[in-house]
Amino acid sequence: MGKVPESDCSIARSLGVLGERWTFLILREAFLGATKFAEFRDRLGALVEYGVMEREPYQEPGARQRSAYRVTPAGSELRVVLHALQQWGDKYLPRPEGPSALRRIRGTDLPVHVGYLDDQGHEVALTDVAVIPAGRSQG
């Protein structure tokens, strides 16, 4: 990974890597399967530096060697951030035509949402979530 942005807040650090709109839109394209777009190159460099995407050489018959860009496991875990944004946009910035994409359990028509979970994998309501300074106890 590249140099970690300075901040004691992990939200600020994440946004140091991810904070620009363009970054998210590149990632969305990558999740949808794009690997080769030359116009993504500059921004992609920053994502490679931070370990969110990686370069892999490829060569088509008769062409010179090029770089393909793939999402790393670290990058893959950003899907939940994108999907949380998607969910919020669908609810609070809707369009008359409805959403352009739907989250489903693979191979089914069952919907999936982003939310909070305890360690047993059960949903926790937003109103039951507390964020406390590290080192302090509530219990």
Next chain:
Amino acid sequence: MGKVPESDCSIARSLGVLGERWTFLILREAFLGATKFAEFRDRLGALVEYGVMEREPYQEPGARQRSAYRVTPAGSELRVVLHALQQWGDKYLPRPEGPSALRRIRGTDLPVHVGYLDDQGHEVALTDVAVIPAGRSQG
């Protein structure tokens, strides 16, 4: 709400409102209880326009009337986006001192994470989540 940014993708629309790093950091402050910081004023205007925050007049004894800024219910639902970013930063951009803040079930020391859920409130693995174009069926 303000003018909805143009895009058929709700991620892009959400980021049209939220895309700048500064926006998230304002929201973080608001979630932590900040209401009055004059230096937030310009950015706050955009968040008010989009319905993420709202103005409320207040007056301290002997002072002129000012605006307090509060997170709306729509804004409150952005917590899950911030917490997904926080979780990712804690894992992939860690600091030697560990995280500065912890997500807990209110009144307990039980940890909370952000993830995917089905309609019964049970966790869905990232690898089981599919995003499909609206109007198409997998089932």
